Amino acid sequence: MRVKLRPGAHFVPVARGLYCARADRTFVLAAPPPLQRLLDDRLGELTDGADAADLLGSVDEPAERVALRQVLAALLDQGLLFDLDRAGGPVPDPETAERYGDALAHYEEHCAEPYAAFATLRAAEVAVLGDGPAARSAARGLRNLGVGTVTDRPTPRTTAAVLAAAAPVELSELAARLPADTPYIPLPAGDGHQIVGPVLRGVPQADAFRAAAERAAAWSHGHPAGRAPTLHAATLAGSLAARGVLDLLGATALDTPDLHVVHGRTLRTTSHPFSVPPAGPLWSPVTCPAPEEADPPLSSADRTPEERLTSRWSGTGQWRDDLDLPQLPFRLAALEAIVLPGRPVLVGWGTEPEDARRDALLRLLRATAEDSRQDPAQPGTAAAGTSSRRWLLDGLLRILATEAADDGPALPGSDLATPLARSLVRALTQYFDRPVLLGRRTLPGTDWTLVTATDADTGERLARQWGPSAQAAAQAALARALAGLQQDRAPLAAATVGTRALEWADPTELTALDAALRSPEVLRGRTVHARLLTTDPVLGPVPLPCGLIWLADPPTAPTRAPEEP
Numbered sequence: 001m002r003v004k005l006r007p008g009a010h011f012v013p014v015a016r017g018l019y020c021a022r023a024d025r026t027f028v029l030a031a032p033p034p035l036q037r038l039l040d041d042r043l044g045e046l047t048d049g050a051d052a053a054d055l056l057g058s059v060d061e062p063a064e065r066v067a068l069r070q071v072l073a074a075l076l077d078q079g080l081l082f083d084l085d086r087a088g089g090p091v092p093d094p095e096t097a098e099r100y101g102d103a104l105a106h107y108e109e110h111c112a113e114p115y116a117a118f119a120t121l122r123a124a125e126v127a128v129l130g131d132g133p134a135a136r137s138a139a140r141g142l143r144n145l146g147v148g149t150v151t152d153r154p155t156p157r158t159t160a161a162v163l164a165a166a167a168p169v170e171l172s173e174l175a176a177r178l179p180a181d182t183p184y185i186p187l188p189a190g191d192g193h194q195i196v197g198p199v200l201r202g203v204p205q206a207d208a209f210r211a212a213a214e215r216a217a218a219w220s221h222g223h224p225a226g227r228a229p230t231l232h233a234a235t236l237a238g239s240l241a242a243r244g245v246l247d248l249l250g251a252t253a254l255d256t257p258d259l260h261v262v263h264g265r266t267l268r269t270t271s272h273p274f275s276v277p278p279a280g281p282l283w284s285p286v287t288c289p290a291p292e293e294a295d296p297p298l299s300s301a302d303r304t305p306e307e308r309l310t311s312r313w314s315g316t317g318q319w320r321d322d323l324d325l326p327q328l329p330f331r332l333a334a335l336e337a338i339v340l341p342g343r344p345v346l347v348g349w350g351t352e353p354e355d356a357r358r359d360a361l362l363r364l365l366r367a368t369a370e371d372s373r374q375d376p377a378q379p380g381t382a383a384a385g386t387s388s389r390r391w392l393l394d395g396l397l398r399i400l401a402t403e404a405a406d407d408g409p410a411l412p413g414s415d416l417a418t419p420l421a422r423s424l425v426r427a428l429t430q431y432f433d434r435p436v437l438l439g440r441r442t443l444p445g446t447d448w449t450l451v452t453a454t455d456a457d458t459g460e461r462l463a464r465q466w467g468p469s470a471q472a473a474a475q476a477a478l479a480r481a482l483a484g485l486q487q488d489r490a491p492l493a494a495a496t497v498g499t500r501a502l503e504w505a506d507p508t509e510l511t512a513l514d515a516a517l518r519s520p521e522v523l524r525g526r527t528v529h530a531r532l533l534t535t536d537p538v539l540g541p542v543p544l545p546c547g548l549i550w551l552a553d554p555p556t557a558p559t560r561a562p563e564e565p
Contacts, residue, residue, distance in 0.1 A: 002084035004050070004082055007105040009079070009081075017029050020075070022080055032064065032067060052072055086113070103118065106252075110254060111251070118250075124148050126161060127151050129161060130170075133235055134189060137239055137242075145242060162185050163186050166188075168213040172206045182201070185197055187238065189234065190217045191227075192227030193216075197213070198255060212259055215314055222318070225263055261313060272312070272313040277536070282534065283534065286388075305543035309544075315539070317346075329427065330486065331349065331356040333349075333356035335347075335361065340368065340371050347363075366383060378548065381395050381549055390545075391545035391546060391549075395549025396517045397466050397517075398499065399549065406439070407452040408450075409439065410439060411440045418475065424478035428481060434457075434462065436454065438478075445515075445519050449467055452464045453477040453478060462480075465477040466497070473501070525554050526553055530547060532547040
């Protein structure tokens, strides 16, 4: 048996034996000092390849020979050595080994049969589709690594491909030119960045990767690291794509499903896991009413909805902590909507930071549902909630608030007698010079009330809030008005209808509200319809319920024409 030390593997004598290291693994292998010295002296032979019989024959003592055999077996088992007789073929000749040393060393380090993998590389035909510096870099890298044939057009013999698209939108067109099931690495160019994908197959996966590349591009544009030099980023990306083909052909198991973004003035390379979202409709009709579901238990590996929606490179929004918004008397949280036109900044408010962030996330989901409307004429009010029932109730309360032609009668002074309400009124009047008038509308059959806060001098609506009672709604409206006035960097929409009370309501209160909203007095013969936004092209299933909700009038019976006499 002939053995060879893998590139990147090391061992060194220490007090307790041999200290061994390979990749990110280290361990100490027990060995007597004479064997440590022997292996250390024969390191050069092991690096080039040595016969195990010659190593064993150099040891006179039978016990030491047994120990050496055990040490060599352990080094083989742990992957520091590999068996040249089981490497998948003959050792390449010295000229080939020197010319393609990088690829050969890479396979020797990572492959169970490195010379079989190298033979596959030398026989492969790889197509590089597209042009530009990234394509040229990829083709040059493939030739330098030893790929047998590098061409600019696919043939039936094409083993793999690199798709150097000028933009993500062109990936599907390039993928359609390949023979069926040909693996390829997408390499779409960007504006101030470059993206390198994992190994994909087929046009549908190209479509999915296009969405991921566009999402990563949206994040890159606002990244503090700045724009990458175009030529240098493309050259680096092409080299990374060539390295990806090397792993693919050698089956090294290093071609992980990661999306790589080359960005920043210093050419940072950031990896992000990519997976093709499950096939499914973007929108799904929902049968009303929807039952209140229990929250699923979270394992330590699960990410919260907030983490998924704001995950760098794939999420739909990013927190704007750099705005330095004032946090008194209420907490504010700013969320930039990465994927919406104009990248608007959405501000949430609350009494605690978590409350403000949840409010901002729900605003993001409502804005996303509105932007994803398939047809501008499609009916529906955008709504969102932390559960299906809260989402439906959110939409119905917003619809009823929109249907209210006026703000209703003035709120009795008794509903403002609480210390909190009085302090909010004083802050609005004395600090912001905004005396307020409060009007109310109560939902029939329940205590839920919509309170509107209006500037007494100008008539401007400052806030509209629902609450489980007139007192709670009044306090929420005053608080919302004050939160909207305490900062001016990313202003809150003053007339937005607030339904934050739904997030604090218990199941019994939600059931009672649901029954009241579906009463004949409220629906007036109309039926509730809802469409759930189910899938994001990058995140996959949307982590919180959001979508469109509307009330439809009953169909009118066709009138019969009078019969002829």
